[in-house]
Amino acid sequence: MTDQPSSPSSVRAEDDFDPVSALSSRFRVALSRAFSDLPDAHAAAQGADPLISPSRNRQFGDFQSNAAMPLAKVAGMPPREVAKRIIRHLDLGDLAEPITEASIAGPGFINITLRASALSRLLGVLDAPDLGLPPLPADQRRTVVVDLCGVNLAKQMHVGHLRSIIIGDCVARAIERVGHRVVRQNHVGDWGLPIAMVTDKLMRMRAGGEDIDRLDLDAIEKIYKAAQADCAADERGLAAARRWWSHPKAMAELETQVSGAREALASAKATLVKLQSGDEATRRVWQRIADTTMRECLSVCARLGADVRAEHSAGESSYADELETLVKDLLDRGVAEIDDGAVVVRVVGIEEPCIVRKSEAGGGGFLYATTDMAAIRRRVRGLGASRVVYCVDARQGLHFKQVFGAAIRAGYADLPSGEHASLEHAAFGTILGQDGRPFKTRSGENVKLTSLLNEAAARAGEAVAAKNPDLAPGEAAVIAETVGVAAIKYADLSSDRIKDYVFSFDRMLSFEGNTGPYLLYAVVRIRSIFRKAAERGIDDSASDRASFGIAAPEEKDLALALLRYPASVRAVADHLEPHRLCQYLYDLASAFSAFVTNCPVLQAPDDATRRSRLELCRLTDRVMSDGLTLLGIRPLDRM
RNA sequence: GUCCCGGUAGCUCAGUUGGAUAGAGCAGCCGCCUUCUAAGCGGCAGGUCGGGCGUUCGAAUCGCCCCCGGGACGCCA
Secondary structure: OEOOOOOOOOOOOOOOOOHHHHHHHHHHHHHHHHOOOOHHHHHHHHOOOOOEEEOOOHHHOOEEEOOHHHHHHHHOOOHHHHHHHHHHOOOOOOOEOOOOHHHEEOOOEEEEOEOHHHHHHHHHHHOOOOOOOOOOOHHHOOEEEEEOOOOEOOOOOEHHHHHHHHHHHHHHHHHHHOOOEEEEEEOOEOOOHHHHHHHHHHHHHHHOOOOHHHOOHHHHHHHHHHHHHHHOOOHHHHHHHHHOOOOHHHHHHHHHHHHHHHHHHHHHHHHHHHHHOOOHHHHHHHHHHHHHHHHHHHHHHHHOOOOOOHHHEOOHHHHHHHHHHHHHHHHHOOOEEEEOOEEEEOOOOOOOOEEEEOOOOOOOOEOHHHHHHHHHHHHHHHOOOOEEEEOOEHHHHHHHHHHHHHHHHHOOOEOOOOOEOEEEEOOEOOEEOOOOOEOEOOOOOEOEHHHHHHHHHHHHHHHHHHHOOOOOHHHHHHHHHHHHHHHHHHHHHOOOOOOOEEOOHHHHOOOOOOOHHHHHHHHHHHHHHHHHHHHOOOOOOHHHOOOOOOOOHHHHHHHHHHHOHHHHHHHHHHHOOHHHHHHHHHHHHHHHHHHHHHOOOOOOOOHHHHHHHHHHHHHHHHHHHHHHHHOOOOOOOOO
């Protein structure tokens, strides 16, 4: 969901390493000249997109332009005639083989075959330190807030957090990589009645003489669940029991339970008030919960290779002091109105209004929509964001629609330019178990991330030991951990994020096909070649950097794949779709595997070929490693 | 009931702005290791793109209607 179209992160006038943009600019020139005698067609062709895309089938060349067909109608001539006019004015220079009428195929496709010399030159341009993704000029550089992780206090890290961390981290890295300033925000659920319930229970435990400082997160989570159960009054059950004249004993039990729950709830509410008013003793216990939770959260993020650190935390509690004035501001300016006693903001196009304050009858408290509006205001005004990306479960879709609409209506997303910040929900689907139901343990509990990671590492360890028994135990352990984490992350990132996906250790760790381990293996093979080269005394130093010689079909395919890298990264940054980079890296790894099985590197027929192929290996390693890093996966030397 | 998201090969998934004969991987079958890790490469087979109607030179892609699955729907977060 995007409330305004996200602009391309950066499209330079001449991306000269990218064949698509090089060909596009040549075609634009031809299009602007092809219809100078026909005013209508001329006008249409001026702004027309050359529609350059990689050919799907090799028999049609390397690239094709589909520009002729859409212009045929307005030009009033058959599309093949349009194509003929275009190629008559087309000058591809030494970029491609000559374009003739034989290049026009089907209804009017113009097929283009790049020259080997051009590929070689383009690779040379790509082979710069920034790999085709240079720093942005200041006027194009934006500040982007990425909302990710979003843990709750007093709860273990479980699969429900996995996608937000993995996708959020990847999206943040990609946006950063194309040159923007990224501010990560971990919107920690650390406020409100549920947290007050645990705090309350812990305080009573301490008053009873228990040493609560010894409790780990596991213990705290159990207390959290117990506290919730304590407060869950079965009011309806009691009412129904009274109405139906239930057995006195059952009635009595229900009454006891309900009155106990009312007591616990009242106590928790009192603790909430103390917490909100800054009572020191209460605050200390709350802080203890927060510290324990965050220590665990950050260590799991670190293990996942996700850049989520303490300084990224912006808990709901940090907005608490702003909510009162925020709601007043909304009411004062007529943005909000009273409805059934509650304060709501209506958003055009959405039936349900956004509730920012409960009615008096409901307690008059604030809701998570209130906090989210305060967060938007701080992110745009305080942090200077012109784009805010929420990596949050798809089920929050309506909530974000409401909050985004309300924040925009309130002017909280306004930028100095007069436009408003782009607020985007990078929604993702649910992780399912083999049964197609949300992924849970056999007993119905959430699967803890630590146990998930442990199992992945253990299974990866078995596979690594079987495939490569020569590794030293210490290195093998590191490799197992990296491979296991990579398998989980890649499985999460490689399909369209909006869809649910079925979690399967067997598939993600099968190490065949489109998996994390396959990509790691491609890099390992490259590095193995360089190790062998060093053993054989082959000088691969860059002092006399060889040029890229493109002759074999596998070399050409590899070259074409390499040149697509910058566009793939931009696709992730612009559209928040990590699976496009995954697909790209899989294509590149496949192209490399085909290359390496058919084109001997160290035993190449001649010295120039060997040096050229080594350069292809080196560049492939750089692109693969850069791309894997953007996915949050650490490349390996061996596995 | 209203709204959102899915439905593509036996299974898991890609499919860019509407472009050529809808692509991968797994599973199945057939080849390829005295040579840089076979965790690999090549090939065969496998499809009413949920269904229908429409728009278009051209539809998996756009529009409308239906079917199936999941989800969300005012004072929880």
